[in-house]
Structure formats: structure tokens, C-alpha cells
Amino acid sequence: MLRVTQCGPIAVFRMGKHIAGNKRWVLYETHSFQLDDTMIDTGTISVEDEWKSKLNGYRCSAIVNTHHHEDHIGNNRLFQEKFGVPVFAHPDALSFMENPERIRLQLYRKVVWGRPAASHGTPIGNEISTARHTLQVIHTPGHSQDHICLYEPMNGWLFSGDIFCGKRLVYLRSDEDFWLTLESLKNLASLDIKTIFCGLKGVVENGGGSLKSKIQHMEELKDKTLELQQKGLPPHKIRRRLLGYEDGMFYLSNGHFSKQNVVNSILGIKRSINP
Ligand SMILES: [Zn+2]
Incomplete structure (x- = not known):
């Protein structure tokens, strides 16, 4: 299609x-x-x-x-x-x-x-x-090391590749980095963004507000994860508490795409475990 x-x-x-x-x-x-x-x-x-x-x-x-x-x-x-x-x-x-x-x-x-x-x-x-526009190139690692976004300041357009992908974060690939992604999103949030052109979601109006919602969501997820770790919960129990059981994404991707990867990346653990 x-x-x-x-x-x-x-x-x-x-x-x-x-x-x-x-x-x-x-x-x-x-x-x-x-x-x-x-x-x-x-x-x-x-x-x-x-x-x-x-x-x-x-x-x-x-x-x-x-x-x-x-x-x-x-x-x-x-x-x-x-x-x-x-x-x-x-x-x-x-x-x-x-x-x-x-x-x-x-x-x-x-x-x-x-x-x-x-x-x-x-x-x-x-x-x-381009013929009528100048785009700033912004390095935004996290989803991948080589990730860039393009920003057109006159119209507030952000071409965001795969660094945004919606207001909530439920899954990560095993090679993605939660902390770098959050840092990249915070850098982008300092821009005046009207519309996000996202690799996954397509056209996202209220781009700046959507970006801030995602950052807030990730901050809360990070804080809760670290709090539960402090209380002594193991990573798979933190994942169950905050994100629930793994679902089709985990099984279809053989664990490459999972909820556990989110928790593990926050905690600095490399490989996913316990579906
Ligand atoms: Zn990608």
C-alpha cells in the first residue's frame, strides 16, 4: 500500500x-x-x-x-x-x-x-x-545513533524520523536507548514546533504540545521505574507493574520490540528477559 x-x-x-x-x-x-x-x-x-x-x-x-x-x-x-x-x-x-x-x-x-x-x-x-525552504539538521540519537531531524523554523515543521512516534512510550527495540531518546526530545522541545511529520504517525498537529506530553510521560515512567528499583523490585516485576504483560509485539519480534526493553534501558540493563 x-x-x-x-x-x-x-x-x-x-x-x-x-x-x-x-x-x-x-x-x-x-x-x-x-x-x-x-x-x-x-x-x-x-x-x-x-x-x-x-x-x-x-x-x-x-x-x-x-x-x-x-x-x-x-x-x-x-x-x-x-x-x-x-x-x-x-x-x-x-x-x-x-x-x-x-x-x-x-x-x-x-x-x-x-x-x-x-x-x-x-x-x-x-x-x-530545498527550492523554497531551509531546514536545520539536528542530531537526535536514541532510536539509532545516526538519527537526525530536520527543522523548518519559518513554518515550525519538524521532520522527526522515528524519534517521536507518538505521545506514549510502551515498547523499545533492544538497540534503542531510553535516556538518549529523552535527551534528544528535550532538545527538540526548545524549538517552536507547530507540526511534526513523523515516520510512524504521519502528520501530528500541535507538534510542540505533543512533544512535551511525550517528555512528561517518559519522565514519569523513568521516575516510577527508579522508585520501584529502589524498593527492590526486579526488572520484570517493574515492567509488569508499570506496562503490563508483554503482548503480540514481543512475540512477533521475538523480543526485539518489547516493554521489558523500556525498563531495562532505564535501568541500564542491555538484554530483555522474562516475557
Ligand atoms: Zn527507525
Whole structure:
């Protein structure tokens, strides 16, 4: 599934894989955006054929990747072959784009998104200009080390990749860092943000307020976790108390995506345990 809608001058591409051929069910959708002739992320290779059918008459002069994950760089090569455009990203993302075999894909990620084809990246600077807008590049590690956001101050637009993903935090990947994510979100909260363009949620109005809600939620979760640790509760009991039992996300991802990862990251424990 690949659908395009418009939010002011920004094209919003919503995409994902249909479940068992049912057109109403989409597995973990993702979003890319187009501002002027610049694409911000290229989505998942699982919808490459749908992209191909859209590209005739299409204009693209540059791509920016918010980070190296397969649901954000999936169609880089298609765009590069069609338009010969540069792909800008954080320097740490480039080797994954050149050699996607380096991305350690668990089975669920192979099924949902698929492994991207190789593309050639260029290190991004402190800002990037489209035909009519200048975007500030902000390093926002936490979801991944190479994660960046793009901020357009004149209109208060934040292209947030996967660092926001909604007002609540229930799951983390085992390679995500709670503390770095919180710090990155706090840095973003100092900006005047009207609209968030999020990799997971798409267009989020009241961006600044939504960001502050997420920070408050994470602060409370952190404080309660540390308080329960002080009282002597083991990590899996803290998780049960604050977030409940693991659910389908844990089992589908074989523990890569879990509630326990949230608690463990707060406590500085690396691997998830006790589903
Ligand atoms: Zn990601």
C-alpha cells in the first residue's frame, strides 16, 4: 500500500504491507515526505513496485534519510537510478546504505519491510535547502545513533524520523536507548514546533504540545521505574507493574520490540528477559 496525501506544500506518503491480501489491514505503516523536490526518507522496499508506477513525471533533486533503518532507506536506489540524485544522511548511516547487509534484520523486519538495495550516501551538513525552504539538521540519537531531524523554523515543521512516534512510550527495540531518546526530545522541545511529520504517525498537529506530553510521560515512567528499583523490585516485576504483560509485539519480534526493553534501558540493563 502506498497512498499520497497533501499537507499544505508537503506531500505525505503513507505505506506498508497488506496483511494476507486484506486491503484494510496494514502491517506497521511508515511515512515519507516530500518538500519541494526533496524527499525525506524513501520508505520500505516492500512497496517498490507501487513507487515505480508513480515516478513517471515526478521530480526529485535530493533525498534526505533521517536514519539508516530499512523502512526509511528502502527506495533510495530506485530514486537514485531514476533521478541520479544525492542522498544526504548522518555520516554514521552511510556504510549501512552502501552495504545494507550490515543491517541486522530480525525475521519480522525481513517480512514486514524487507532488506533495502544498496545506495550511495553523502554526509549531511548543518542545514539543507530545498527550492523554497531551509531546514536545520539536528542530531537526535536514541532510536539509532545516526538519527537526525530536520527543522523548518519559518513554518515550525519538524521532520522527526522515528524519534517521536507518538505521545506514549510502551515498547523499545533492544538497540534503542531510553535516556538518549529523552535527551534528544528535550532538545527538540526548545524549538517552536507547530507540526511534526513523523515516520510512524504521519502528520501530528500541535507538534510542540505533543512533544512535551511525550517528555512528561517518559519522565514519569523513568521516575516510577527508579522508585520501584529502589524498593527492590526486579526488572520484570517493574515492567509488569508499570506496562503490563508483554503482548503480540514481543512475540512477533521475538523480543526485539518489547516493554521489558523500556525498563531495562532505564535501568541500564542491555538484554530483555522474562516475557
Ligand atoms: Zn527507525
